[in-house]
Amino acid sequence: MITLFMNNWQTYLTGFWNTILCSVLALIFSLVIGSAFAIMEILPNKVLRIIAHIYIEIFRNIPLLVIAMFFYIVIPQYVMKMDGFTAGTIGLTLYTSSFIAETVRAGIQAVDSGQMEGARANGLTYWQAMRYIVLPQAYKLVIPPLGNQFINLVKNSSVLAFLAGFDLMYQGQSVASTTFQTFSAYIIVGIFYLIITLPLSYYMRYLEKKMV
Amino acid sequence: MALLEQAYSFVNMRFLFEGLAVTLEVSVISIIFSFIFGLIFGVIRYIEVPYFSAVVGFIIDIIRNLPLLLIIFFTYFAIPELGIRMTPMSASIVALVVFESMMLAEVVRSGIQAVDSGQMEGARANGLTYFQAMRYIILPQALTKMIPPLVSQFISLIKDTSLATIIVLPELLYHAQIVYSQNTTYMLPMYVMIALMYFVVCYILSLAARYLERRLG
Amino acid sequence: MGKKLRRSLLFLLPLLIIFFLSGCSNTQEKNIYQADKKTKTITWGIKSDTRLFGLMNIKTGQSEGFDIDMAKALTKKIYGKNAKVKFVTTTITTKIPLLKNGNIDAVIAAMTITPERKEYVDFSTPYFNAGQSLLVKKGSSITSIKDLNKKNITVLAVKGSTAVANIEKYAPKAKVLEYDDYGQAFTALKSGQGDAMTTDNGILYGIAKENKGYAVVGGTFTNEPYGIAVNKGQKQLLHAINKALAELKEDGTYARLANKWFGDVAGFNLKEAEGQ
Structure with missing residues (x-):
């Protein structure tokens, strides 16, 4: 297994890098989009609330692979060309943002509603209160669940393998199918995933414990 | 319009529904087994048997932190080494059960932890054994609390069956791919249709969960 | 300290399990030819996405193609008229692992004979010459x-x-x-x-x-000569397949099937493919 890795380390490291890159990009975009929809969901405006609700329900209830394939296969025919990495990252962003929206919304609602009233009474506008009082507290609350979303994101990024996205899984499959050392090739892939996800998941558990 | 009529022809739709049937069959079987195993592993993690729980906990963590796609591959390639022949169907079910029961174990553990510890003490003080208290007092309450995360895990499971196309499980996504790879003008109609099918199934489940939560809560 | 040590030891455990599983590979030395003789069934790895060779028919849900027909004909030649076939759809990434782990008996899936593959599986004589x-x-x-x-x-x-x-x-x-x-x-x-x-x-x-x-x-x-692949060491099965292949060529079944699938494909040189 070690020789297999030594012979293919460049292939694996390229995959590892692409997996990290795609996960981080998708995390940033889905945080922005997810937070926006989370806020829309709790606004007093009914139209915005319904739009946010529809968005969240659609992307929560359709498999990530279907969303990613849609961007890879269908969109280039009608709209614009995009490679597997881009299509996969967009798919991951949309899919994850719906989960993040739910997480953030729960976080905002968990912040005592008295906080908002207090801030308003002290002369802050709704948006100022949201920005400076409620959201910072909400984010603290949602860091562990967000961390778990990020772990899911890293694992889910393996769908790029279907889209020729040169991620860890794709590269591992390449190694497996050229060297025929199936088990070793996939075990190395697994170890690389664990390098990212395992420490994160222990850290999130530690944070959760600390909060309680 | 002619395109849609051809794409959604009787033969194609029947083929898609056959795929949906496989998706549902694999999902239902996997949900049942992963719920049972998830409950067992979750309780083992919670009650902290020395060493044993730590070992179980670590295995759970390893599996939880790997992509399901990798586990599907492993199951399909590794289990026949033990002399058991696997079909894509059985391999998918085993992989889903292994992965999802580990995810559920976490849900169960935190669900039990969320039940007030005073409950256990009270039950024990009233003469119940530890396991009676667990069985009749703690678990029922924990389960009610767990409904939302449990159901979202079940929904994940249904969606995750699509990953098994990689080992050629003839489920919904694979059947759609077969249809449009034979006539590629059907790509868009096929994706719209299967997205709708997955959505309906998953959305109904989440509505049912909300209803159940309200009834019990 | 003790707890930390225990933790790190535990970390090794799943890895050991994985190593154990991978160490098990290739341990089964059972004779597939004899095992299949009892059930009169051969499990073939095929393709379901390859027109003319193995493509799923949406109406029936069954795969159809030259490879499929050849698999049926070969099975009948080897184990007699009432022998049965089982098909497992494989992809390029799954077919060799499935052959090695014993999930399928043989692969007939538009598979080129190459020196690299020959190190892991055995091939029959070529049955189709593609390029x-x-x-x-x-x-x-x-x-x-x-x-x-x-x-x-x-x-x-x-x-x-x-x-x-x-x-x-x-x-x-x-x-x-x-x-x-x-x-x-x-x-x-x-x-x-x-x-x-x-x-x-x-x-x-x-x-x-x-x-x-x-x-x-x-x-x-x-030049891409296609061969039927079996796991290393399955000499008896390989021999039976080669013998059956020769018989199919002799009695005209092979030419009939080739003509059925490739006869009307414009631009395709059937003679070259049959290697005659």
């Missing part, structure tokens, strides 16, 4: 393999196939994207993810036949 070619959109500026050797060209292929290695040899400058099956690769071509799709001519002709806007260009630039 690698190119599929492009009609009117494309690409007319031969030479046109691919440019930096901004993307070629679509199937993972781990001989086609990928050949492109790297004949057109090293081109970028190659790999997919799990031919259906996905062609869908990607159609979506504009690449300029040409490459694999064996027989498969490409099958696609071009059903998709009017696409054409096979440039002739063949490699």
Whole structure:
């Protein structure tokens, strides 16, 4: 297994890098989009609330692979060309943002509603209160669940393998199918995933414990 | 319009529904087994048997932190080494059960932890054994609390069956791919249709969960 | 301290389990020929995405093609008239692992005999001579393999196939994207993810036949003899397959099946494929 890795380390490291890159990009975009929809969901405006609700329900209830394939296969025919990495990252962003929206919304609602009233009474506008009082507290609350979303994101990024996205899984499959050392090739892939996800998941558990 | 009529022809739709049937069959079987195993592993993690729980906990963590796609591959390639022949169907079910029961174990553990510890003490003080208290007092309450995360895990499971196309499980996504790879003008109609099918199934489940939560809560 | 040590030891445990599992591989030395004789059933690894060789029929849900018909004919020759066949759809990434782990008995899936593969599996005598070619959109500026050797060209292929290695040899400058099956690769071509799709001519002709806007260009630039693969050490099964193959060629079944599937494919040289 070690020789297999030594012979293919460049292939694996390229995959590892692409997996990290795609996960981080998708995390940033889905945080922005997810937070926006989370806020829309709790606004007093009914139209915005319904739009946010529809968005969240659609992307929560359709498999990530279907969303990613849609961007890879269908969109280039009608709209614009995009490679597997881009299509996969967009798919991951949309899919994850719906989960993040739910997480953030729960976080905002968990912040005592008295906080908002207090801030308003002290002369802050709704948006100022949201920005400076409620959201910072909400984010603290949602860091562990967000961390778990990020772990899911890293694992889910393996769908790029279907889209020729040169991620860890794709590269591992390449190694497996050229060297025929199936088990070793996939075990190395697994170890690389664990390098990212395992420490994160222990850290999130530690944070959760600390909060309680 | 002619395109849609051809794409959604009787033969194609029947083929898609056959795929949906496989998706549902694999999902239902996997949900049942992963719920049972998830409950067992979750309780083992919670009650902290020395060493044993730590070992179980670590295995759970390893599996939880790997992509399901990798586990599907492993199951399909590794289990026949033990002399058991696997079909894509059985391999998918085993992989889903292994992965999802580990995810559920976490849900169960935190669900039990969320039940007030005073409950256990009270039950024990009233003469119940530890396991009676667990069985009749703690678990029922924990389960009610767990409904939302449990159901979202079940929904994940249904969606995750699509990953098994990689080992050629003839489920919904694979059947759609077969249809449009034979006539590629059907790509868009096929994706719209299967997205709708997955959505309906998953959305109904989440509505049912909300209803159940309200009834019990 | 003790707890930390215990933790790190525990970390090794799952790895040990994995090593143990992978160590188990290739331990079964059972004779597949004799085992199958009892049930009179051969489990074949086939393709379901490859027109003319093995393609799923949407009406029946069954795969159909030259490889499928050959598998049925071979099984009957080996174990007699009432022998049964079982089919497992494989992809290029799953077929060799499934053969090695004993999940399937033999692979008949448009599979080229190569020296690399020969180290892991045994092949029958060639039953079909294909050659690698190119599929492009009609009117494309690409007319031969030479046109691919440019930096901004993307070629679509199937993972781990001989086609990928050949492109790297004949057109090293081109970028190659790999997919799990031919259906996905062609869908990607159609979506504009690449300029040409490459694999064996027989498969490409099958696609071009059903998709009017696409054409096979440039002739063949490699030799791809197809063989039936069995696991290493299954000498008796391999011998039986070779014997049956020779008999099928002798009694005209082979020519009839080849003609059934490839007889009316425009531009395809059947004589060359049959190796006669």
